[in-house]
Amino acid sequence: MDKVGVIGAGVMGIGVAQNLAQSGFYVKLVDLNEEILEKAKREIYDHVRFHQFYSQDKESFDPSEVLSRIETDVDLEVVSDCEFIVENATEKWDVKEKIYPRLDNICSESAIFAVNTSCISITKIGALTNRPDRILGIHFMNPVPLKPTVEAIRGVYTSDETIEQAGSILSRMGKKYILVNDMPGFVSNRVLMLTINEAIWLVQDQVAKPEDVDAIFKECFGHASGPLETGDLIGLDTILYSLEVLYESYQDPKFRACPLLRQMVAAGKNGRKSGQGFYTYYSHNS
Incomplete structure (x- = not known):
């Protein structure tokens, strides 16, 4: 799981991609157009430059090296070889419901889909796919690289193996998780x-x-x-x-x-x- 797909290059997607790249993952960042992606790369570069001033451990990263591990594309097909996907699209059901059937067809049966959502039901999203056991929620907090804990959400069919594998990814990102059950809005x-x-x-x-x-x-x-x-x-x-x-x-x-x-x-x-x-x-x- 060294390759991670990140869908959506808004505020949260940028933070997730940066955190992953800083943690040694190779990231494939996808959004609707090149303008959004170019802006995302500029912001990641700036965020990495200033990271050392805000990080408590003062760990520093080379912005160019971090960006070298982030590939951007407007075609969702680019994530087909990723075993872990973090989706960060707009918090609207009519946007998210179009993404998951496509991901389900594009990605291998073993791939895990992590829904970065603050409110939408993980079980409802899992029903859009043929892998509800491989779907979980990961509610990242903003700014992502600086927050040490996430809210993880187990859908009705989310398997223990999926939780364990997602936990390994989060651990490499320097994060722990608090696991809650699936109801809209969760706890936070x-x-x-x-x-x-x-x-x-x-x-x-x-x-x-x-x-x-x-x-x-x-x-x-x-x-x-x-x-x-x-x-x-x-x-x-x-x-x-x-x-x-x-x-x-x-x-x-x-x-x-x-x-x-x-x-x-x-x-x-x-x-x-x-x-x-x-x-x-x-x-x-x-």
């Missing part, structure tokens, strides 16, 4: 999405400014970042899509997305990746 996002959404309601209702909401969580509760900072980091569009999945899955009004969140996403204010969310960020190109 059934709690986190509600928290972020409620924090947005507080801003909409003019109870407090974003910085004051976050300050209460950091200074009173000792959190490393507040819910609105976290939302900006994850991507407010991803927050919205996740809430929509949770609402559809549970039919519970507590998951109803705040109108302010919908308005910000419609305006393209998606957080760090767009340069503007509840806070303003400088882009890589500025």
Whole structure:
């Protein structure tokens, strides 16, 4: 399993590809067009350059060497010889459901598919394939190379062997996993999405400014970042899509997305990746 396919070159896909390449894997990174992939390579190069400044162990990597282990392509067929695939496409069912039947036909019967999702059912995705026992969820946290733990999700049919093999990959990436069972949102996002959404309601209702909401969580509760900072980091569009999945899955009004969140996403204010969310960020190109 030295070759790993990574589907999707957004924020999470870039982080997963970087982490894998830094760990000695050969990565095949796939997305829809060359422009996205070229941007991904530039960002990986920049992230690796600055990694040593943020890593607690100060381990440094050569950006050119890391990039030499990442092959990019717009054709999904390129991952046909990979025994482990990490899928990071947009958190929308109508996007993901088109990917897995194709992967199922392209890849060997022994290949494992890891769904990097925050909310979508692993069992439901497994049903799109002829290998539900070889499907698991791996919910990576952002920024991927700096987070030591992931949430792993066992679908109804996920085998012990699949969990064990995925655990070996994660160990090589310098990560441990916490295994949970499959229900939409799992543990982290059934709690986190509600928290972020409620924090947005507080801003909409003019109870407090974003910085004051976050300050209460950091200074009173000792959190490393507040819910609105976290939302900006994850991507407010991803927050919205996740809430929509949770609402559809549970039919519970507590998951109803705040109108302010919908308005910000419609305006393209998606957080760090767009340069503007509840806070303003400088882009890589500025």
